[in-house]
Amino acid sequence: AQSVTQLDSQVPVFEEAPVELRCNYSSSVSVYLFWYVQYPNQGLQLLLKYLSGSTLVKGINGFEAEFNKSQTSFHLRKPSVHISDTAEYFCAVSEPSTLTFGKGTMLLVSP
Amino acid sequence: DAGVIQSPRHEVTEMGQEVTLRCKPISGHDYLFWYRQTMMRGLELLIYFNNNVPIDDSGMPEDRFSAKMPNASFSTLKIQPSEPRDSAVYFCASSFGLMNTEAFFGQGTRLTVV
Secondary structure, eight states, X not given: OOEEEOOOSEEEEETTOOEEEOOEEXXXXXXXXXEEEEOTTSOEEEEEEEOSSOXXXXXXXXXXXXXETTTTEEEEEESSOXXXXXXXXXXXXXXXXXXXXXXXXXXXXXX | OOOOEEEOSEEEEOTTOOEEEEEEOOTXXXXXXXXXXXXXXXXEEEEEEETTEEEEOTTOOSTTEEEEEEETTEEEEEESSOOGGXXXXXXXXXXXXXXXXXXXXXXXXXXXXX
């Protein structure tokens, strides 16, 4: 069974600064990887996904993530954040028969 | 399509009462998931269905919880009797396929048991 670890429960940054949200997973089989975003009082929305091919994946709102198989990581990055990026971000791993989410990282962007 | 629709959006009930949460998945999707979100435990998968059949209910916390999917367009999650520790946001999600596709989430039901 796989597990998903998001090491940071909260990441405070200033507007226009770069940010990286970390995600590590453990799995014995090939997986598909996702990042979802949850804005206040809403459900989760897909930011981006890695299925195969290029290890650098670009998503919506200027986010991108890099799949690193040797380090079993799928970190999310954005070169310059906006106030509107304040939300909770979830990493998720899909393998046969299940989809597992990390505990989430709250990104707090201040002026 | 209007997306995944959950009702009610908010529910406040007294301990011991029965609570029923409802979900309408996106038309054509063959997987439906129920998740529970709390500060302490994050997002937990409770149960999921494929073509209306429950596949994995290992996340259902105890016998007080039950879920049904009588047809492709409707599912319920029932808690009977409810307890204060059941207070959480419950999300329903649906997808077409399981592994390499996006799960679409409803806006959730915020349940408060007093």
